């Protein structure tokens with residue numbers, strides 16, 4: 001019985017910890033302003049064929065006619081526990097893979113830093 005009580009207490013404190021972590025603001029969501037609308041704007045930028053055009057190579061939930069040159073964008077928080085690594089992948093994919101087919105959106109100024117921030121916010125929800 002005592003063991004169960006200890007387990008329950010441990011589970012409760014883990015839940016509290018996870019809950020408070022979720023409330024912690026991240027640097028880029030502050031920079032992008034209201035994070036809910038940053039996510040919406042990021043999705044539009046990612047899907048826009050004249051902006052991110054991410055669907056040319058990546059399957060993304062809700063996207064049509066996706067290509068498969070790159071991996072499907074799923075479980076991004078698990079793939080990128082460090083959000084700055086995700087941003088770096090989008091800013092300049094050649095940093096992680098010098099032969100990447102993915103355009104270096106930031107380094108080649110294909111997208112502005114602000115737009116990349118919004119796309120990161122969106123992709124991190126996938």
Ligand code: HEC
Pocket residue numbers: 046052053054055056057058069070071073079086089090093094096097099100101102103105119123
């Ligand atoms: C021309 C094809 C192409 C386009 C366009 C493209 N990517 Fe990629 N992407 C790739 C490839 C290929 C990889 C596999 C890793 C590598 O080679 O860099 C990749 C990898 C990634 C990864 C890492 C995935 C993982 O699970 O490791 C993310 C995140 C990503 N791309 C996001 C984006 C976003 C966001 C956009 C749009 C702004 C985009 N990509 C546009 C080809 C592309």
